[in-house]
Amino acid sequence: MKMEExxxxxxxxxxxxxPEKVATSDCFEVISEALSPLAEGEVRVQVAYISVDAGTRTMLVGDGFHQQVGLGRTILAGGVGFVLESRAEGFEPGQAVRGALGAQTIATVSAKLIETVEPLPGHDLSIHLGALGASTGITAWIGVKCVAKPKDGDVFVVSAAAGAVGSIAGQIAKKQGARVIGIAGGERKKAFLTETLGFDAGIDYKAEDVTDQLKALAPEGVNVFFDNVGGSVMDAVLDVIAMRSKVVICGAISQYNQMDQVVGPSMYLRLAERQSIMEGFAYFHFPESIPAAKAELADWVSRGELVIAEEILEGIERYPEALGFMFEGGNLGKLMVRAK
Ligand SMILES: NC(=O)c1ccc[n+]([C@@H]2O[C@H](COP(=O)([O-])OP(=O)(O)OC[C@H]3O[C@@H](n4cnc5c(N)ncnc54)[C@H](OP(=O)(O)O)[C@@H]3O)[C@@H](O)[C@H]2O)c1
Incomplete structure (x- = not known):
């Protein structure tokens, strides 16, 4: 697409x-439309990056916990970009903004849906969707610091550990003094966990028996499990939880293609046997903690204390492919689409 267009x-x-199961490309259409005049209270934003999120799959069902996408409507997605035009107080052309911009190149949105962000020296604007983003860094920070609360020396296990939330959650748990074991799919991701993210150990759930590996790596059991996956991975870890442990449900991507037939953990009696608890969370249930999360994450990023992993697909037309790529486990770190 040419810039003037x-x-x-x-x-x-x-x-x-x-989608019936997998959200295949034919569930989406990429269309162009002329822009209409801006209404009072609206801001027009040239979208730079669109966040690709596992949770988006649960918004395509028509009914559920998350806001739903209507048929023929724009896919809901977080984004960052620059203000082109504004009829809202506090927003000026050229400002960088972040918010519910949708999967599109030019978003015309209520000012209530966006906030200004400061470009961070040495970093692209994408950092505001990744390490500093609500559904990534902030989710990981709240999940670890407000919910999981690992103690010094705890064995902290995280699933989808090489992904957006998991890679940051594990790094924060290390900062809290935990011994971190990541679970991810494939040799490349397993190596990334220890060699790049600095985790203490990695398990390739596609090639290794997760329960056996955890028994060897953590003979005293797992104190905290930060789960992004659910299903068989959740069961494998439940089997080896320690006494008085905590299982945190951040998400369950293995179940998102079958939200009407979610399979629960068959190993849940381990909670009773080991006096343990399971607690779920959504980052937006902790609004009071978001300012502290933003500040500390920004501080770590500016000091170079967080390994930032981002994977960016070029062009709005690749958004459907990007969502599929994530569900196939293709991404390392935060997956985004550059809108162009
Ligand atoms: N609670 C909250 O407020 C909140 C907010 C944002 C996100 N989340 C949750 O956080 C989790 C991670 O989301 P994200 O956006 O950061 O995605 P992500 O981890 O960057 O990408 C998802 C990863 O999940 C793994 N995966 C995909 N299908 C799988 C399956 N069937 N079984 C096992 N693993 C599978 C893949 O990694 P492998 O190659 O390792 O399999 C894939 O790369 C999701 O469950 C999401 O819903 C929760």
Missing amino acids: SLDTNTKVILAKR
Whole structure:
């Protein structure tokens, strides 16, 4: 798309049909539309990056915990970009903003849905969706510091450990003094956990028996399990939890293609046997903690204390492919699409 075209035409990804299982590319359509005049209270944003999130799959069902995408409507997604035009107080052309911009190249949104962000020296704007983003860094920070609360010396296990939330959650747990074991799919990801993220150990759940590996790596049991995956991985870890341990449900991506038939943990009696608890959370249930999360994450990033992993696919038309890529386990770190 040429730049001059992009400023008077919006290209967006809409939901063409509801997925039955996997959200295949034919569930989406990429269409262009002329921009309409801006209404009072609205801001027009040239989207730079679109966040690709596991939870988006649960928004395509038509009913559920998360806000739902209507048929023919723009796919809901977080984004960052620059203000092109504003009819809202506090927003000026050229400012960098973040918020619910949707999977599109030019978002026309209520000012209530966005906030200004400061470009961080040495970092691209994408950092505000990744390490500093609500569904990534902030989720990991709140999940670890407000919910999991690992103690010094605890064995902390995280699943989808090479992904957006998992890679940061594990790093924060290390900062809390925990011994961190990551579970991820494939040799490349397993190596990334220890060699790049600095975790104490990694398990490739596609090639290794997770329970056996954990028995060897943590003979006294797992004190905290930060789960992003659910299903068989959750069961494998439940089997080896320590006495008075905590299982934190951040998400359950293995179940998102079957939200009407979610399979629960068959090993849940280990909670009773080992006097343990399971607690779920959503980051937006902790609004009072978000300012502290933002400040500490920004501090770590500016000091170079967090390993930042981002994977970016080029072009709005690749958004459907990106979502599929994530569900196949293709991404290392935070997955985004550059809107162009
Ligand atoms: N509680 C909250 O407020 C909150 C907010 C944001 C996100 N979340 C949750 O956090 C989790 C991670 O989300 P994210 O956006 O950061 O994604 P991500 O971890 O960057 O990507 C998802 C990863 O999940 C793994 N995966 C995919 N399908 C799987 C399956 N069937 N079984 C096992 N693993 C599978 C893949 O890694 P492998 O190659 O390792 O399999 C994939 O790379 C999700 O469950 C999401 O819903 C929760």
